[in-house]
Amino acid sequence: MSLTHSVNMNWKLLIGVLAGLLIIGMFSGSSGQQSSSAGQQSQSRALEASNSVEWKKVDFLELELPANIQELRDQVKITSGKAKFFDQEIFYQTGAVPAGVSRSGRTVLLLHGAAFTSQTWIDKVPTLRTLAALGHGVIAIDLPGYGKSSQASVPDNGEFLARLIQSLAGKQPIVVSPSMSGSFIIPMLANPQYRDLISGWVPVAPVSTGLVASFSSQLLTPTLIVVGENDRSLGNRSKEDLKGLPNATLPQVLPGAGHPAYLDQPEMWHKLLHNFIIKVNQANSAQFMEA
Structure with a gap:
């Protein structure tokens, strides 16, 4: 060579x-x-889907609950378990959809306030049974430091909730967050990488809503704002802090209700959830059809 x-x-x-x-x-x-x-692309897709519904114009009491809802509630079997996050055991309860009821494909995650636990959604107001009876997946947890998770402690509330959703709550659940549980959901939503983990948010006079101002224009999640008429502290504050979110509903004020408004107006509360979940599913279906 x-x-x-x-x-x-x-x-x-x-x-x-x-x-x-x-x-x-x-x-x-x-x-x-x-x-x-x-994250930006994902939020853009969320905006496109959510924009198919004019959230502030929706009547969330339009559709009644099924006439046989109590019969269906009675058929819901409740089971419980524990899951580990940050090496801490977290107690949860879930309800099985009754035989013959069509499944919606949507899961609802029920958090709770400081004076309550997952059992609140069973004993004090039948929300867990109602949602299962309507065909939804449903899971209620005892947050770290409360109820049967009282010994648990986590280093980061937002990170904890994100991990729990990814492990237990299925794809893009709707999260109900009353009062104290705002200290878990709002830090999670403040992190752009976690906002797409959920398809809907139901804040019931949560704490920490003042923090939302720093990212409110970027939070595109459909948000059903619920407050009690007589909750003039956290209720009024959260209503003012959240009503400007891009896809927030008009505040749904439960007449004569206090801070845990769902306890005073359970049937109205369940109708609001029923209609909101339907609209969230419609928005997601519209996105799927356009894709």
Whole structure:
């Protein structure tokens, strides 16, 4: 082999290596951009879906609960269990959809206030049974430090809730967050990478709503605002803080109700949830059809 031919071969090999390194660098550089924009793209899709519903114009009492809802509630079988997060055991309860009831494909995650636990949604107001009777998946948890999770402690409330949703609550659940549980859901929603974990939010006079102002324009999740007429503290504050969210409903005020408004107006509360879940599913169906 001649010296000239050998030099040409070496140059070709060097050029090939450099080209390969350049391509790898281009992909590596773009991967970070793709990752950082993934949340924005996901939120854009959420906006497109949510915009198919004019949330502030919806009558969330339009559809009645089924006439046989009590009979269906009685057929719901409740089971319980424990799951580990941050090496801490968290207690949860869930209800099985009765035989013959069509499943909606939507799960609802029930959080609770400081004076309550997952059992509230069974004993004090039949929300767990009602949602299962309507065909929804439903899971109620005892938050860390409360009820049968009283020994649990987590380092980051928002991260904890995100992990729990990903592990227990199915794909894009609707989250009900009364009072104290705002200290879990709002830190989670403040993190852009977690906003797409849920398809709907039902805040019932939660704490920490003042923090929402810093990211309110970016929070595109359909939000059913619920307050009690007589809750003039957290109720009024949360209503004012949340009503400007892009896909928030008009505040749904439960007549004569106090801070845990669902306890004073259970049937109205369940009708609001029933209609809201239907609208969320319609919005997601519209997105699927357009995709």
